[in-house]
Amino acid sequence: MLDYDEVTFDLEYSIKEGGDDWLLKDLFRSKPKYVTIRHHQDATKMEQPEKTKKELPDGLWAKCDECNQIIYHKDLEKNLKVCPKCGFHFRISAWERIKFLVDTDSFKELFPNVCSSDPLNFPEYKEKIAKSRETTGLKEGVLTGTAKIEGIYLALGVMDFGFIGGSMGSAVGEKLVRLFEYATEHEIPVVTFATAGGARMQEGILSLMQMAATCQALNRLAEKSIIYISILTDPTTGGVFASFASQGDIIIAEPGALIGFAGARVIQQTTRQTLPPGFQRSEFLLERGIIDMIVNRKEIRSTLARLLRFHQRRNRVV
Amino acid sequence: MGNGSNYNLDFEKPLQELEKRIEEIKTFAEEKRIDMSEEITRIEAKAVTLKKEIYNNLTPWQKIQIARHPKRPTLLEYIDLIFDGFIELHGDRLFKDDPALVGGLAYFNEIPVTILGHQKGRDTKENIYRNFGMPHPEGYRKAIRLMKQAEKFKRPVISFVDVAGAYPGKEAEERGQGEAVARSIMEMAKLRVPIIVVITGEGGSGGALAIGVGDRVLMLEYAYYSVISPEGCASILWKNASDASKAAETLRLTARDLLDFGVIEEVIPEPLGGAHRDLEATAKAIKEAIQNSFAKLLKLNTEELLRMRYKKFREVGRYIEE
Numbered sequence: 356m357l358d359y360d361e362v363t364f365d366l367e368y369s370i371k372e373g374g375d376d377w378l379l380k381d382l383f384r385s386k387p388k389y390v391t392i393r394h395h396q397d398a399t400k401m402e403q404p405e406k407t408k409k410e411l412p413d414g415l416w417a418k419c420d421e422c423n424q425i426i427y428h429k430d431l432e433k434n435l436k437v438c439p440k441c442g443f444h445f446r447i448s449a450w451e452r453i454k455f456l457v458d459t460d461s462f463k464e465l466f467p468n469v470c471s472s473d474p475l476n477f478p479e480y481k482e483k484i485a486k487s488r489e490t491t492g493l494k495e496g497v498l499t500g501t502a503k504i505e506g507i508y509l510a511l512g513v514m515d516f517g518f519i520g521g522s523m524g525s526a527v528g529e530k531l532v533r534l535f536e537y538a539t540e541h542e543i544p545v546v547t548f549a550t551a552g553g554a555r556m557q558e559g560i561l562s563l564m565q566m567a568a569t570c571q572a573l574n575r576l577a578e579k580s581i582i583y584i585s586i587l588t589d590p591t592t593g594g595v596f597a598s599f600a601s602q603g604d605i606i607i608a609e610p611g612a613l614i615g616f617a618g619a620r621v622i623q624q625t626t627r628q629t630l631p632p633g634f635q636r637s638e639f640l641l642e643r644g645i646i647d648m649i650v651n652r653k654e655i656r657s658t659l660a661r662l663l664r665f666h667q668r669r670n671r672v673v
Numbered sequence: 674m675g676n677g678s679n680y681n682l683d684f685e686k687p688l689q690e691l692e693k694r695i696e697e698i699k700t701f702a703e704e705k706r707i708d709m710s711e712e713i714t715r716i717e718a719k720a721v722t723l724k725k726e727i728y729n730n731l732t733p734w735q736k737i738q739i740a741r742h743p744k745r746p747t748l749l750e751y752i753d754l755i756f757d758g759f760i761e762l763h764g765d766r767l768f769k770d771d772p773a774l775v776g777g778l779a780y781f782n783e784i785p786v787t788i789l790g791h792q793k794g795r796d797t798k799e800n801i802y803r804n805f806g807m808p809h810p811e812g813y814r815k816a817i818r819l820m821k822q823a824e825k826f827k828r829p830v831i832s833f834v835d836v837a838g839a840y841p842g843k844e845a846e847e848r849g850q851g852e853a854v855a856r857s858i859m860e861m862a863k864l865r866v867p868i869i870v871v872i873t874g875e876g877g878s879g880g881a882l883a884i885g886v887g888d889r890v891l892m893l894e895y896a897y898y899s900v901i902s903p904e905g906c907a908s909i910l911w912k913n914a915s916d917a918s919k920a921a922e923t924l925r926l927t928a929r930d931l932l933d934f935g936v937i938e939e940v941i942p943e944p945l946g947g948a949h950r951d952l953e954a955t956a957k958a959i960k961e962a963i964q965n966s967f968a969k970l971l972k973l974n975t976e977e978l979l980r981m982r983y984k985k986f987r988e989v990g991r992y993i994e995e
Binding site: 468474477494524526554555556559560562564565568570571573574575593594596597615616618621625626634635644645 | 899982
């Protein structure tokens with residue numbers, strides 16, 4: 356698990372770069388602007404595994420990990436789990452993500468029955484899966500399906516960090532590959548939300564192979580000139596970043612997300628290098644040219660709609 | 674004894690003791706001018722039996738120690754014995770040349786091919802120069818450049834994997850290590866020429882897979898290929914890196930395991946005692962295996978080749994549908 360104490364959210368940098376729409380200017384508005392979505396489900400009924408750790412006992416209040424602000428839970432929910440004071444993006448579950456993102460009732464789940472087996476008979480793996488299922492209400496670490504965003508039909512894959520650290524094993528890989536193949540067949544755009552520690556250790560080499568499986572499926576999508584937008588959320592590291600997640604035609608990151616190949620601890624142990632503040636955060640990646648843009652959670656929906664509309668078939672002129 | 678005798682493998686201790694005794698007896702016989710050849714022959718035969726016994730019963734962790742042996746042959750040593758007329762090419766045309774990943778042109782039995790692979794050093798000085806064979810993004814970008822060049826000139830690619838992992842460093846992250854690895858996988862998956870991969874030593878996770886997507890993946894007997902190092906796995910699982918030997922069992926990372934999983938197509942046998950004890954014999958075995966693979970691949974047209982490559986990586990995972 357990552358330690359949020361490590362988060363150094365460089366506000367100054369964001370302000371400097373804040374000429375465009377994507378960054379943190381919302382923070383400085385007295386009245387935050389919300390993306391309008393109609394919730395088809397009562398927020399309180401949603402499974403929110405991450406909540407338990409961060410919330411104060413009564414469940415009514417949450418504390419921001421970044422600025423320690425105490426936030427009325429309903430306000431946090433309304434603000435798409437972004438701290439109204441400092442703009443810190445809380446981690447959210449796959450179902451919350453979908454609820455915040457897509458047109459009401461438009462999500463249709465695909466391949467819900469693809470599940471992990473335990474091919475290595477790995478110690479405690481079955482228990483881990485059972486526990487993750489219980490806390491997340493998911494069968495596997497990624498939700499796949501179709502949905503609409505501002506009326507635009509798309510294939511959507513959303514990972515859940517609560518499910519064994521969002522790790523990619525055979526089942527997660529298989530669901531993503533099927534999603535990419537489905538999109539290729541039906542010629543619809545693909546959007547994925549990544550959040551993962553990496554490949555799933557418990558399935559050994561078979562997890563590693565999912566990096567190749569997902570990448571090659573994206574090649575087929577590309578052959579048909581279908582857009583793939585990858586959104587990196589906190590955290591996206593290891594074999595997930597080093598495969599499909601870093602291969603979007605357009606790569607978007609949420610502010611302050613930890614994104615990288617190797618973990619900071621491994622880097623420090625191997626190289627004895629001191630890592631600068633903000634290392635491997637979204638802002639760092641933007642500056643290094645690794646991602647296209649940073650978009651606040653509240654604006655991801657409208658940003659995606661603009662990008663998807665831009666890439667619609669009727670816009671093809673050649 | 675081979676040239677690996679200064680690096681002691683624990684499990685070889687009984688063998689080394691026996692070999693030491695043979696030397697002692699030889700010296701003694703010479704000094705005292707007595708004929709002890711019968712005794713020597715007897716112990717030598719015993720040593721061979723013991724060696725066979727040890728090497729036929731290696732644990733996964735012991736195999737890893739052989740795969741990591743500092744005297745294990747490296748790519749540049751193999752190239753001279755397997756190929757003709759190697760011309761090394763350098764650089765990714767973007768940032769710099771990465772000595773941890775070498776590539777170039779050569780003939781394999783008169784077939785022009787592109788070679789690429791990780792390059793470890795053979796001593797400390799060389800290892801520092803080669804960054805212990807762990808590439809930065811520019812290494813993988815060089816590999817991509819050379820693969821695309823091979824595609825352009827319609828020649829097969831032969832890729833050699835021997836890496837602890839893609840380098841985990843500050844600069845590597847800054848220059849997009851994750852993207853470089855993923856891009857290389859993408860390009861290999863769609864490359865319109867045959868690709869043969871030979872895993873000769875360590876197959877360290879993404880850093881190995883980055884140049885490990887092929888139509889035929891061959892693997893030396895004592896090489897290993899894993900999603901995580903056994904030490905890393907042990908420290909996560911049991912909070913103790915010294916449980917690595919247990920983790921090595923659990924991860925199913927030996928050539929035999931990977932053949933069973935369908936991750937590789939062929940195990941290349943190593944000489945008794947490991948590749949480092951007989952470079953020529955190992956190179957010969959690799960060459961034969963490449964030749965057999967060529968015979969299979971050159972029969973296929975490009976579309977068949979790509980379809981089969983896709984299918985292979987598409988179907989390797991194991992999951993259930995509830």
